[in-house]
Amino acid sequence: MATFRTLPSGKVQCQIRKAGQKPISSTHPTLEDAEQWAREQEQEQSPANTIQLLAPLYLSEVMIKAGKKRGGYDSVENRLTVVARNLRTTALEAITKEDVVAYRSHRLNAVTGSTVRLEIQLLSRFLRWAKEEHNVACEDVTQGVKLPEAGKARDVIVEPDELRRILKWASEKSKPIIELAYETAMRRNEILAITPYMIDLDKRIIRLMGDLTKNGEARKVPLTLRAMEILKEQCKGKQVHQRIFDISPYGITQAFRRAARIAEVENVCFHSLRHTAITNAAEKGLSTVQLMAVSGHKTLSMLSRYAHVKAESIAHLLD
Structure with a gap:
C-alpha cells in the first residue's frame, strides 16, 4: 500500500509497504510524479497472472x-x-x-x-x-489454432484366453481388480474407490457418486454374476466405508503391465479392459442406451470409440 507525505522542501515522498517485504520509498518533485511511481512499482511487484x-x-x-x-x-x-x-x-x-x-x-x-x-x-x-x-485481461488465443488430430481410438481388446494368461501372472492383490475391469467396464480410479456401502448386490449395481466419475455425474454400474462373486469376496471383513482394494492407481497399472508382458499379451494396457467390457456388452446385443448405462458415456461418438464389435460376432443377428 502506498502512502505519501510532503517534505519540508516541498517535494513528495512515497512509501510502499507490502506484507513480508521491506518498505521501499522514493522522493519526487510533485504528487503526480509520486503517484505515477507508486503505480509502476505496484505493477512490477504484483505477481503475474501465470x-x-x-x-x-x-x-x-x-x-x-x-x-x-x-x-x-x-x-x-x-x-x-x-x-x-x-x-x-x-x-x-x-x-x-x-x-x-x-x-x-x-x-x-x-x-x-x-x-x-x-x-x-x-x-x-x-x-x-x-x-x-x-477479470484477467486475457483472451482465448487458442481460437484459430489448428488442433492435432484426436488419433485413432484404441481398438485392442483382451480376448478370454489372453485374460486367463494375464491373471495367471498377476499379483494376488491385482487379480480381482483386473477381473472387475473386464466384467464391468469401470475405470481404474472408479474401481479403486469402491466401498461396501456403494455396492447393492440385491439390485446388482454399484453406485458411483459424481466426484468419482470422469464426467462428474453419478451413475449406477450394472454387475455381472462374476462381478458379484468378486465383490462378495472382497467385502469380507471390510468396514462399510472402507475401500475394498488397497493399491494405488500406479500400482495396478504397473501390475497389469508386468503380467501382460510375462504372459506375452502385446499392445494392451489396463484401460484395454474397459474397451473389452464395452465391446463384449455390445456383442451381446445390448441397445445403445443400455451400452451407455454400462460405459457411463453421454454421447454416441464417445461410445463408438470404445465398442469395437467384430462383424463375425453379429452375423447371426442378421438371420
Whole structure:
C-alpha cells in the first residue's frame, strides 16, 4: 500500500509497504510524479497472472464440487502442470496465438497428437475461466489454432484366453481388480474407490457418486454374476466405508503391465479392459442406451470409440 507525505522542501515522498517485504520509498518533485511511481512499482511487484499461479485456484473452483474432487481431477491437474511448465513465466495477458502454435510444435515432438489436443483444449478453458471469473485481461488465443488430430481410438481388446494368461501372472492383490475391469467396464480410479456401502448386490449395481466419475455425474454400474462373486469376496471383513482394494492407481497399472508382458499379451494396457467390457456388452446385443448405462458415456461418438464389435460376432443377428 502506498502512502505519501510532503517534505519540508516541498517535494513528495512515497512509501510502499507490502506484507513480508521491506518498505521501499522514493522522493519526487510533485504528487503526480509520486503517484505515477507508486503505480509502476505496484505493477512490477504484483505477481503475474501465470498458469502456475492460478492453477490451484482453477482446480478448487472448477474441479471440486461440494468439497469433493470431480472425476478427472488428477488428469486436469497433470495437464495444467505440463502446460504451466512450458509457459512458466508468461502472464496470461501476454500469451499469444504464436505461443500456442510453438507449444503445439514442441509438445508434438514428445507426445501424441491426442495428448496435445487435450492440453490445448484445457488451456482454452483456463483462459476463458480467468477472464470470465477473475477479470484477467486475457483472451482465448487458442481460437484459430489448428488442433492435432484426436488419433485413432484404441481398438485392442483382451480376448478370454489372453485374460486367463494375464491373471495367471498377476499379483494376488491385482487379480480381482483386473477381473472387475473386464466384467464391468469401470475405470481404474472408479474401481479403486469402491466401498461396501456403494455396492447393492440385491439390485446388482454399484453406485458411483459424481466426484468419482470422469464426467462428474453419478451413475449406477450394472454387475455381472462374476462381478458379484468378486465383490462378495472382497467385502469380507471390510468396514462399510472402507475401500475394498488397497493399491494405488500406479500400482495396478504397473501390475497389469508386468503380467501382460510375462504372459506375452502385446499392445494392451489396463484401460484395454474397459474397451473389452464395452465391446463384449455390445456383442451381446445390448441397445445403445443400455451400452451407455454400462460405459457411463453421454454421447454416441464417445461410445463408438470404445465398442469395437467384430462383424463375425453379429452375423447371426442378421438371420
